[in-house]
Amino acid sequence: MTPKRRGQAPRQSDVARLAGVSQSAVSRVISGDVDTARIPEETRRRVLAAIKELGYVPNPSARNLRNKRNMLIGVHTFEAVFPHARDNFYFDFLLGIEERAEETGFDLVLFTSTGAGDGRRRVYRDGTNRLNLADGSVLLGVSTDRAELARLWADGYPFVHIGRREVPGAEIPCVIPDYRSATNGIVDKLAGHGHRHFAYLREPKEMEPYADRRHGYREAVERLGLTDRSPGFRGESELTDDWIDEIVRGEETAVVSESVRLAEQLFQGLAARGVRVPEDVSVAVLEADWGGTSAQWDSLEIPRLAIGRIAVDRLIEMLDDPDQPATSLLVPCPIVPGTTIAAARQRRP
């Protein structure tokens, strides 16, 4: 037994022949512009049957050349997806994107070919934008090259970025975890437990998500009239032994940490000095706590799955109405109760 011609996908003309109509009729049935080209139900049925029998699928490149929709949504990560998916980094985003894409009838193209060969991936290679194959794309990850984002935007390519990215001269449409509000909420919670003297632990990173946390934190401190004399609050990153000593000596009863990593480090340092969490010092973390650490941190949740879904919806909106302004979207981050916040205690009775 021999297969048919190898690798020859059926074309519209094949469908047309089988259905006994012209090629353009097939095209009109598919494009489904009911108002523009009304097609008798009978013809329509025959075409659909032929399409199904042949397993016809429109050629994305040809369509693209003609500037119509492919029903393809691109996903561009700035690093390889799967190695990281395992670490849960891209995972839930992708899950949400996949779910929503399926629900809305889009297929997903994972753009992998744009690699520069060094593990980093770029959108433009040899000056061409591979993303063009898809109707629009969702971008995520650590974009090293802001200029690419700017160019993508300037080219008018429809895309949304997961996570806030600021590029001068461009308005990148983003779907953004609302770290600022969540941080306000977390400080509110601590203040509600009677805390007035705070310390802030800062990661040595300057990306937007951290800026948002810092912004929110400063807001809350000012709004509530709190005290914070920590280096982190002043803009110094990391956590020194000296400062841990200082916390132990000082009036601080609450610490807000940008990361589980720093919170852990603090926890160890305090434990070594006989200071307990949360009995003596309350601690909250401004990122999702994946568990498996020494404490169950009061923290925030990044609704990754929802964000993935929302990104797809946002992209489809942009596809439906290309002239729409490219606005960003904030997605609330729920505050997750842990076991590291307790009532403020008089530190030096």
Added chain:
Amino acid sequence: MTPKRRGQAPRQSDVARLAGVSQSAVSRVISGDVDTARIPEETRRRVLAAIKELGYVPNPSARNLRNKRNMLIGVHTFEAVFPHARDNFYFDFLLGIEERAEETGFDLVLFTSTGAGDGRRRVYRDGTNRLNLADGSVLLGVSTDRAELARLWADGYPFVHIGRREVPGAEIPCVIPDYRSATNGIVDKLAGHGHRHFAYLREPKEMEPYADRRHGYREAVERLGLTDRSPGFRGESELTDDWIDEIVRGEETAVVSESVRLAEQLFQGLAARGVRVPEDVSVAVLEADWGGTSAQWDSLEIPRLAIGRIAVDRLIEMLDDPDQPATSLLVPCPIVPGTTIAAARQRRP
């Protein structure tokens, strides 16, 4: 600042006009097949200059259309990918596929549209039809509808299946973990430790991968002149208490199990009867041991990542040469040393 309108990119004809040559000359300069179309250095320079001046970049869709390739490789998993990836089932396969796709300049299309769906648009999306979107596809997963595979093959669609799948009347090109050889190797190893009387634990599954193990096992038993009177060897699945008793009473010193699950069950049963592994009975497992079980089984490794990569390479070969026979590929499974094989001991001194 406003994004520019799409579709204003310079074309080859613009370049040609500026350089004062024909469009096809431009094409030849770009394609750069120096042997096929030698172009005078002077012309070449002018074209290159014009390209640079206009900022011309080739349109990938047009290229793909002409070359009858979309540089897209499909991945069909018969189930949603990401929920399962988490369980490590598809994961390393996908990782390998992604890696290799990136290296070879292909993008990935994830086909997940197995969904129900009775809407009109659904017609174009039912099942495997969508695969035609990609130049070719890698298929993996368990609940394979054999009829679909047959049709896909009959249609001449280029694809490879990860794992052996036999379909009457079709020659499915597969990338196959070589369970048969690995099983031979494992029995060799046991025999090398002096074992002569074997038992076989059989899973209640009839898919090709199990057939391969059974085939390999039978080969080894016959080749080495071993003894096996176990129900599993005769074709009965599962493990009964009676048979554990029988092993304890009998001459068997080596057990080969199709799964960690059955090996575990045996281990418990033997322990309850005061029989130790591997001191009294050696055990080997014919699947990958993910760890976390009561013993570190002597087992085999399924080189998932390598298989994913090989599948992509195999597919590209088929794309490059469509008339090539659709042969399958065996990938060796390394034997992983554990702590459950020891020298055969005189059972009843």
Added chain:
DNA sequence: TTGAAAGCGGTACCAG
């Protein structure tokens, strides 16, 4: 209503 035909941007074959 429907089919013929003109491209979209490139590639590649084929006479000059």
Added chain:
DNA sequence: CTGGTACCGCTTTCAA
């Protein structure tokens, strides 16, 4: 060597 030209698969007028 080179330019002319026939497609690639699809959308979209434009007549019939």
